Amino acid sequence: MNEEKETCQITQETTAGNIEELSIQKNESIRSNIEQLTIELGEQKEFNHFILDEKQKAIITLSALITKGDSDEELKTHFEQALHIGLSVIEIMEIIKHCTKVAGFPHSINALFIFQNLLDHNTK
Template sequence: MMSERYRRGVDVVQHLSSGSLERFLKTSRIAEVAPDFARMVVEFAFGDLYSREALSYRDREIVAIASLASLGHASPQLRTHVEAAQKLGLSKSEIVEILMQIAIYSGLPASLNALADCHDLLAEGDCVACTSHS
């Protein structure tokens, strides 16, 4: 039986991701070795926190991108949240600005690594922030 928390989490993941919950879980690779932990992530992170009303999904993705980029070692999760942010309407130039902004607080290496980790997601099409200061 699926808990209400899990159902809310599934709904949020499906809204944010370009695929299904199964794709999300496969990308994170935790379900195959720790299915209970995967369930807890869906319930807590998405069913409890992301479903709160004080911040929009867009705002939550900005926080997620900045936080994950600042960690400097969360590339798969960072990419997932950059893709979700793009789906929610954040422009590539806004995401580049977020990743540049973290250099102030987390250092240039974290910022540069995050930009490199997401290069393919951000290089396609017009990226005003990428060319406006050339």
């Protein structure tokens, strides 16, 4: 039993050491990316070098807007875009549900009403 604890502890120390070593090696790359992002934000350039696909970006945007609250029109627009790029109704409902844990019930129920109104309007 004690041997297991020692092995686990050594693994954790080694892992922590590797992470520290990696972070030192990658520091210049991260700094370069932050500098590039700062320049692009200042120049209001379009970001087109992300690794994320359109669905992933939509999930992040919806999550941010739901959590932010008080962004009804933006949320409606992004719900429409999310459906257009292929997110399902079930996936969007799961995003809203998940945001309840982070944003709280009022923000999530508001998002749910906005989404439901959009769906009702599109089915007429």
